[in-house]
Amino acid sequence: MPFIPHTEEEVKSMLEVIGVESIEDLFDEIPENLRSEGLTKVPEGLTEMEIGRIMRARADQDTYRLCFAGGGAYEHHVPAAVWEITTRGEFYSAYTPYQAEASQGTLQLLYEYQTMMASLTAMDVSNASLYDGASALAEAVLMAVRANRKSKSKRVLMPRTVNPAYRKVAYNIVHNQGIVLEELDYDVTSGTIDINSLPDEPGDFTALVIPQPNYFGSLEEVDALTDWAHQHKALVIAVVNPMSLAMLKPPGEWGNDSDITGADITCGEGQPLGIPLSSGGPYFGFMCCRQVYVRQMPGRIIGRTVDLDGKPGFSLTLQAREQHIRRSKATSNICTNQGLLVTAATIYMAIVGPYGLENTAAQSHNNTQLLMSELDKLNGVQRIFNSANFHEAVFKFDLPLSDVIRSLAAQGIVAGVRLEDDYPELGNCLMVCATETKSEDDIKGFAKTLATTLTRLQAAACPVQPKMA
Amino acid sequence: MLVFEQSRTGRVNAAQSAKKDNMVNVIPDNLKRKTRPLLPEISEMQAVRHYTRLSQKNFSIDTHFYPLGSCTMKYNPRACNQLSMLPGLLNRHPATPDSSSQGFLACMYDLQEILKDVTGMYEVSLAPMAGAQGEFAGVAMIRAYHDAQNGGKGDPARTEILVPDAAHGTNPATATMCNFKVKEIPTNSDGDVDIDALKAAVGPQTAGIMLTNPSTLGVFERKIKEIAGIVHDAGGLLYYDGANLNAILGKVKPGDMGFDVIHMNLHKTFSTPHGGGGPGAGPVGVSKRLEPYLPVPMVVENGGEYHVVTEKSRPQSIGRLSAFMGNTGILLRAYIYARMLGSEGMQRVAEYATLNANYMLAVLQKSGFEIAYPNRRATHEFIVTLKKQAKDLGVNTMDFAKRLLDYGFHAPTTYFPLLVPECLLIEPTETETKQELDDFMQAMVAIQKEAESEPEIVKSAPHTLPVRRLDDVKAAKELDLTYKGE
Numbered sequence: 037m038p039f040i041p042h043t044e045e046e047v048k049s050m051l052e053v054i055g056v057e058s059i060e061d062l063f064d065e066i067p068e069n070l071r072s073e074g075l076t077k078v079p080e081g082l083t084e085m086e087i088g089r090i091m092r093a094r095a096d097q098d099t100y101r102l103c104f105a106g107g108g109a110y111e112h113h114v115p116a117a118v119w120e121i122t123t124r125g126e127f128y129s130a131y132t133p134y135q136a137e138a139s140q141g142t143l144q145l146l147y148e149y150q151t152m153m154a155s156l157t158a159m160d161v162s163n164a165s166l167y168d169g170a171s172a173l174a175e176a177v178l179m180a181v182r183a184n185r186k187s188k189s190k191r192v193l194m195p196r197t198v199n200p201a202y203r204k205v206a207y208n209i210v211h212n213q214g215i216v217l218e219e220l221d222y223d224v225t226s227g228t229i230d231i232n233s234l235p236d237e238p239g240d241f242t243a244l245v246i247p248q249p250n251y252f253g254s255l256e257e258v259d260a261l262t263d264w265a266h267q268h269k270a271l272v273i274a275v276v277n278p279m280s281l282a283m284l285k286p287p288g289e290w291g292n293d294s295d296i297t298g299a300d301i302t303c304g305e306g307q308p309l310g311i312p313l314s315s316g317g318p319y320f321g322f323m324c325c326r327q328v329y330v331r332q333m334p335g336r337i338i339g340r341t342v343d344l345d346g347k348p349g350f351s352l353t354l355q356a357r358e359q360h361i362r363r364s365k366a367t368s369n370i371c372t373n374q375g376l377l378v379t380a381a382t383i384y385m386a387i388v389g390p391y392g393l394e395n396t397a398a399q400s401h402n403n404t405q406l407l408m409s410e411l412d413k414l415n416g417v418q419r420i421f422n423s424a425n426f427h428e429a430v431f432k433f434d435l436p437l438s439d440v441i442r443s444l445a446a447q448g449i450v451a452g453v454r455l456e457d458d459y460p461e462l463g464n465c466l467m468v469c470a471t472e473t474k475s476e477d478d479i480k481g482f483a484k485t486l487a488t489t490l491t492r493l494q495a496a497a498c499p500v501q502p503k504m505a
Numbered sequence: 506m507l508v509f510e511q512s513r514t515g516r517v518n519a520a521q522s523a524k525k526d527n528m529v530n531v532i533p534d535n536l537k538r539k540t541r542p543l544l545p546e547i548s549e550m551q552a553v554r555h556y557t558r559l560s561q562k563n564f565s566i567d568t569h570f571y572p573l574g575s576c577t578m579k580y581n582p583r584a585c586n587q588l589s590m591l592p593g594l595l596n597r598h599p600a601t602p603d604s605s606s607q608g609f610l611a612c613m614y615d616l617q618e619i620l621k622d623v624t625g626m627y628e629v630s631l632a633p634m635a636g637a638q639g640e641f642a643g644v645a646m647i648r649a650y651h652d653a654q655n656g657g658k659g660d661p662a663r664t665e666i667l668v669p670d671a672a673h674g675t676n677p678a679t680a681t682m683c684n685f686k687v688k689e690i691p692t693n694s695d696g697d698v699d700i701d702a703l704k705a706a707v708g709p710q711t712a713g714i715m716l717t718n719p720s721t722l723g724v725f726e727r728k729i730k731e732i733a734g735i736v737h738d739a740g741g742l743l744y745y746d747g748a749n750l751n752a753i754l755g756k757v758k759p760g761d762m763g764f765d766v767i768h769m770n771l772h773k774t775f776s777t778p779h780g781g782g783g784p785g786a787g788p789v790g791v792s793k794r795l796e797p798y799l800p801v802p803m804v805v806e807n808g809g810e811y812h813v814v815t816e817k818s819r820p821q822s823i824g825r826l827s828a829f830m831g832n833t834g835i836l837l838r839a840y841i842y843a844r845m846l847g848s849e850g851m852q853r854v855a856e857y858a859t860l861n862a863n864y865m866l867a868v869l870q871k872s873g874f875e876i877a878y879p880n881r882r883a884t885h886e887f888i889v890t891l892k893k894q895a896k897d898l899g900v901n902t903m904d905f906a907k908r909l910l911d912y913g914f915h916a917p918t919t920y921f922p923l924l925v926p927e928c929l930l931i932e933p934t935e936t937e938t939k940q941e942l943d944d945f946m947q948a949m950v951a952i953q954k955e956a957e958s959e960p961e962i963v964k965s966a967p968h969t970l971p972v973r974r975l976d977d978v979k980a981a982k983e984l985d986l987t988y989k990g991e
């Protein structure tokens with residue numbers, strides 16, 4: 037029997053001990069009218085070889101050669117050792133470290149992870165993960181409303197340069213509690229938040245969300261934005277790409293105001309740190325904050341302490357924030373988190389180290405600059421924002437973009453992310469990204485393929501003008 | 506030793522990350538990072554050795570019996586991991602057009618269909634990323650449903666969610682996240698919901714009830730149809746917490762019990778890895794009247810082609826709950842597992858999980874342990890209460906749990922559910938052999954003897970693990986959450 041080890045002999049003796057005739061008798065408390073007639077849509081069981089054949093056929097069906105899409109999920113090289121170690125059974129098949137003495141491996145790793153994330157973001161503390169970047173932002177908004185005692189407004193400023201999916205998720209989760217997310221428009225030339233559009237009234241907002249780099253890949257003026265927020269008694273929620281922090285000023289250092297610098301809460305998507313693209317998940321959300329807000333943080337937190345002999349050890353701490361203790365008064369309902377992905381990210385950061393992370397970020401930045409200059413040369417394609425960027429850029433096409441995307445897909449290339457669905461004003465706009473995984477040939481080849489594709493589509497779009505009758 | 510303590514400035518793994526060439530850097534100076542983050546500078550071998558050694562300090566399903574009640578710690582088949590990580594699946598970017606993703610989308614669609622059948626629900630969305638997020642989706646749908654009543658004017662009086670006192674903490678926490686008040690319903694001495702209390706609690710303020718069946722007490726709620734009637738008659742909806750689906754897989758469908766919305770924990774019932782805390786996957790299923798509100802994205806089939814549908818074509822949806830499609834890699838593992846089990850294999854899961862639990866209950870009872878609900882049949886799990894040991898011998902559940910670690914067993918769930926004092930919630934799962942169960946129960950008997958003759962051994966356990974009992978008070982009082990150098 038698949039995954040069931042019992043022999044007939046054993047079943048017989050077990051039933052005898054229980055004092056019933058058959059396994060069926062064990063279901064005798066379930067009312068007869070609830071018993072199901074069986075499963076009709078579940079096919080017969082398969083052997084490992086048979087399901088392997090199906091999965092391989094399906095996986096092979098989907099392969100492409102090159103991917104220039106980003107938009108919150110980035111293709112980076114993952115060192116071979118990362119997932120070799122991550123999928124060791126001792127990590128893979130353990131659960132939440134409730135029994136600390138039997139979970140020191142996971143606990144120490146999580147403490148190391150918290151240290152790495154705090155250092156990368158220049159924040160005081162980190163939790164042990166949330167589901168993904170989008171839900172982490174939602175949790176950050178809820179946390180800011182709990183933490184900001186100076187503002188009762190329950191209004192949070194949410195720039196349109198924040199990943200639109202994150203904004204939707206944040207809305208879907210927080211609007212139930214009467215929290216309002218006020219949109220903040222962006223400057224159409226720079227593709228960044230227009231500082232002059234920020235409202236003037238003090239105390240009016242609980243928090244300002246600042247993305248860096250923003251969804252378009254552009255760099256926001258984080259210092260001025262942070263100062264504005266703090267002057268207006270709003271907390272700063274930073275949404276950052278952790279990979280970019282190898283090059284960019286970390287949120288803990290944002291702002292020039294001498295009284296209070298730094299973001300108050302930092303969150304984001306951990307995927308760039310060693311997590312495969314995998315159709316968008318599982319990834320992991322991270323969250324860091326100032327020490328003073330740690331009791332408002334959602335999710336697991338690991339602390340270092342000592343055992344009975346005074347020997348250092350690790351355990352879950354501040355559990356009084358969590359649902360299993362506080363129930364309806366918990367900071368969040370989260371229980372199962374994204375532990376395995378954090379395991380991978382920790383091992384990833386340990387292997388690449390500060391220099392490897394910096395090189396990866398820099399090479400991604402570099403490649404994207406090359407891609408931009410190649411695309412700038414093409415007819416019918418125009419870069420639309422003039423601000424400095426990290427590793428993404430937006431281009432407007434003269435020809436219908438869906439035709440371009442489809443045609444490139446047919447040639448094995450995922451061209452990028454189309455923006456029109458989320459930004460109606462950015463019709464025919466494509467966002468592209470070239471990480472360190474792209475060679476110069478890949479990038480130039482992509483530009484060339486794009487050029488020939490555009491020429492072909494152009495020719496098809498305006499054939500010799502038919503004579504009007 | 507911490508990884509940071511092995512770090513030496515200037516040690517670089519040159520082969521494992523990108524080379525920098527022809528650097529162009531357009532980042533303005535005021536936005537640049539000025540100091541390097543304190544990441545470890547260690548060789549790949551040091552990293553591999555360090556994390557391999559750390560892994561060896563863990564108990565896990567692959568190394569130990571792990572009867573953690575309510576968590577369904579069954580074996581995670583290796584094929585599920587290997588096949589879900591085939592390059593075509595692992596490297597697929599979420600923005601890949603549907604036309605180039607038919608293989609992947611077929612798996613998602615098939616899984617939706619399988620879960621519909623298993624739950625007896627009208628439609629399923631795979632979007633939620635764990636049980637608690639599935640609960641959130643479910644309760645948000647209940648809210649959306651009530652908001653759409655009275656011709657769209659809504660039913661604002663429905664401000665309360667009922668939750669049995671045995672419920673998991675995520676249930677009340679979820680209700681709060683959806684801005685409902687939580688009203689607890691007591692349990693009677695047999696472990697069933699107190700029907701009179703329920704009748705007294707329902708009314709025009711009732712939005713719904715969240716129930717687990719079998720309940721967290723390890724017994725099947727026999728009056729579920731009556732409960733459904735009472736709540737429905739009051740205008741409320743029924744939410745099914747699917748954490749315990751393993752007990753009834755293929756045997757009873759939550760849809761047939763009268764539930765309007767359910768979540769499943771694929772990391773439990775469908776054997777996806779628990780990963781030291783996660784990830785999970787918490788798909789939701791609904792009855793017809795809640796179908797418009799399901800979270801997106803979902804996968805639909807149209808003339809043999811699969812498409813992702815979003816808010817655009819499902820305007821009443823409670824929306825998306827993740828940036829992309831949820832924990833798809835976990836959904837793939839669940840799909841592969843479901844296909845290997847097949848329809849018969851699924852029913853066997855419930856049968857053998859139940860057999861193992863009832864066998865353990867019988868043996869432990871014969872060995873003198875007090876069963877919390879001795880007159881009830883165990884489902885896939887059951888509760889032992891050690892209140893006598895705590896009172897007479899001064900040895901409590903925590904002590905037993907820690908001593909079990911010395912004997913090489915992960916402890917069952919302790920002190921949950923909250924209403925049974927000194928409880929151990931034991932869930933063996935179907936993948937364990939009789940031998941393993943017997944060994945565990947012998948350890949329980951041995952610990953009982955120790956508790957009687959030399960209780961100090963038990964009270965100061967564990968003795969053989971990497972650390973002894975940890976000072977949790979110090980951990981919370983003198984917070985040390987990051988390494989700052991010695």
Ligand SMILES: Cc1ncc(COP(=O)(O)O)c(C=O)c1O
Nearest residue numbers: 371372575635636637673748785
């Ligand atoms: C009964 C019950 N309900 C809900 C949950 C929450 O599920 P998850 O941890 O996947 O969020 C759990 C498990 O942790 C549970 O045991």
